[in-house]
Amino acid sequence: MFSKYLLPFFLLFAPIYLHSSTWNNSTTTDSWNDSANWDPVGVVNSSNSVADFILTLGLPDVDINAPIELSKINFNSPDDYSINGPASLTVNNGQINVVIAKLI
Secondary structure (H helix, E strand, O other): OOOOOHHHHHHHHHOOOOEEEEEOOOOOOOEEOOOOHHEEOOOOOOOOEEEEEEEOOOOOOEOOOOOOOEEEEEEEOOOOOOOOOOOOOOEEEEEEEEOOOOOO
C-alpha cells in the first residue's frame, strides 16, 4: 500500500520540465508580449520558460511592456539584440547564454 508519507519524497525528485519558445518576430511589432512573435505561439512568461533568440528575422529590438519572468535566455545569433521597455525582466536562475557567431 502506498503511504501518504512517501508522496513528498517522490515529488522532491520529480523532474522539472522547461518550456522553450523561439523569438520569430513574425509580426510588425517588436513587443515581447505579442504572442505571435514566439514559436510556438504564446508569450514566454513563467518561471519554467526558456526564451531562445536564434535569428533576427525582423526587428532585433524587443520591447517589454509587462513584467516577464523566466528560467533562462539563450542568444545564438550573428545579430545583436536589444531588450528594452518600462517593465521588468526576471531570470530566476540567472542563466543567460550567449553564443557570438559573427559571419565574416
